Amino acid sequence: MSDLIWHSHWVDGAARPVPRMADPPAASQLHAFLSSRRSIRRYLEAPLSGDLVAALIEVAQRAPSAHHRQPWRWVVLADPVRRQRLAAAMGEAWAVDLRADGVDDEEIARLLRRSAQRLTAPPCAVLPCLTMENMDRYPDPTRQLREWQMAVQSVALATQTLMLAAHAVGLGSCWICAPIFCPDVVRATLDLPEAWEPQGLVTLGWPADNGRDRPRQPVAQTVIWR
Ligand SMILES: Cc1cc2nc3c(=O)[nH]c(=O)nc-3n(C[C@H](O)[C@H](O)[C@H](O)COP(=O)(O)O)c2cc1C
Numbered sequence: 001m002s003d004l005i006w007h008s009h010w011v012d013g014a015a016r017p018v019p020r021m022a023d024p025p026a027a028s029q030l031h032a033f034l035s036s037r038r039s040i041r042r043y044l045e046a047p048l049s050g051d052l053v054a055a056l057i058e059v060a061q062r063a064p065s066a067h068h069r070q071p072w073r074w075v076v077l078a079d080p081v082r083r084q085r086l087a088a089a090m091g092e093a094w095a096v097d098l099r100a101d102g103v104d105d106e107e108i109a110r111l112l113r114r115s116a117q118r119l120t121a122p123p124c125a126v127l128p129c130l131t132m133e134n135m136d137r138y139p140d141p142t143r144q145l146r147e148w149q150m151a152v153q154s155v156a157l158a159t160q161t162l163m164l165a166a167h168a169v170g171l172g173s174c175w176i177c178a179p180i181f182c183p184d185v186v187r188a189t190l191d192l193p194e195a196w197e198p199q200g201l202v203t204l205g206w207p208a209d210n211g212r213d214r215p216r217q218p219v220a221q222t223v224i225w226r
Pocket residue numbers: 037038039040041174175176177178200211212214
């Protein structure tokens with residue numbers, strides 16, 4: 001695929017802005033690298049240094065953001081006890097929802113066990129948050145919602161960049177959605193600033209397996225050309 005892309009840059013000899021990395025072999029390596037990331041849910045016990053996590057976040061923050069306002073904030077969950085407390089608190093909130101959905105107690109217990117295990121077993125986790133503090137403010141709810149959406153998009157891009165930065169050094173990661181369903185519980189358990197909106201949680205660690213290669217929809221099914 002990357003051959004095609006690079007060919008199209010040069011095929012008509014037209015003067016075009018030269019991409020920074022005008023290097024077909026590097027591009028195809030990068031494409032292969034991007035395609036090789038997998039969600040990792042089993043980790044070795046080996047610890048992860050705080051310096052490495054900080055370096056990954058520094059790379060993550062190179063992501064684009066709406067108006068360059070950088071609405072991302074990060075909570076590094078290095079302390080396993082804190083993480084256990086968080087898993088328990090989020091589990092309680094989830095159990096309430098599951099009971100309301102009519103899920104039986106045995107199934108609830110199984111889901112909660114699996115979820116807590118996924119959260120507590122990795123050596124580290126990062127909880128991306130968003131803040132609207134520096135974003136634009138609108139008097140009408142419609143534009144305010146769009147502004148918030150742009151903040152969500154910006155934090156998601158930075159989080160994906162974090163996961164790829166981790167992958168580049170051989171670390172595994174997995175995005176866990178639980179915190180987005182119980183932001184108040186997360187904020188209270190971790191004593192976070194009121195303005196920080198939890199967006200999810202990324203587990204981090206040295207992989208104990210290669211994850212699963214999950215097939216993607218063919219481009220022909222996901223794209224319309226106009
Ligand atoms: C917004 C978002 C939420 C996700 N939530 C969870 C989750 O709660 N638990 C989990 O195990 N994986 C979660 N994932 C990971 C997806 O299941 C995974 O990306 C998908 O199955 C494709 O697999 P891959 O990442 O290995 O390519 C989430 C991914 C995204 C982007």
